[in-house]
Amino acid sequence: MPVSSKYLFVASMDVEPDKESLFNEVYDQEHIPNLLKVPGVISVARYRMRELTMLIGGERKVMRFEKEPQHHALYEIESPDVLLSDSWGKAVEQGRWAQEVRPYTKNRRHILSERVG
Numbered sequence: 001m002p003v004s005s006k007y008l009f010v011a012s013m014d015v016e017p018d019k020e021s022l023f024n025e026v027y028d029q030e031h032i033p034n035l036l037k038v039p040g041v042i043s044v045a046r047y048r049m050r051e052l053t054m055l056i057g058g059e060r061k062v063m064r065f066e067k068e069p070q071h072h073a074l075y076e077i078e079s080p081d082v083l084l085s086d087s088w089g090k091a092v093e094q095g096r097w098a099q100e101v102r103p104y105t106k107n108r109r110h111i112l113s114e115r116v117g
Helices: 017-036 080-084 088-092 097-104
Strands: 007-016 041-048 052-056 060-065 071-077 105-112
Touching: 007 017, 007 080, 017 041, 017 060, 017 088, 017 097, 071 080, 088 097, 097 105
Parallel strands: none
Antiparallel strands: 007 071, 007 105, 041 071, 052 060
């Protein structure tokens, strides 16, 4: 996903283990398609955290982030106003997400970033 917009919205969360299959199904088949219909949403990509091993200062280091959310969705948006629009507000409540999935999510984080370079 080459990011071309000025703004990136990241929604991160954990989900109850027994609801993970439903979480993935609803996110991919309903939630993302609904949000892609919102004017100003350019693209969406989902990721799951994995262990990170990297070289820093010539040393191999394993980074552990046990308290960080495991699931991340990156939304490329045209403007922060997209997140305040009626279309966004309706889309985030559509389908099974609000009633059958959201109650089983936790450790939620939402971040809006603006491109600087």
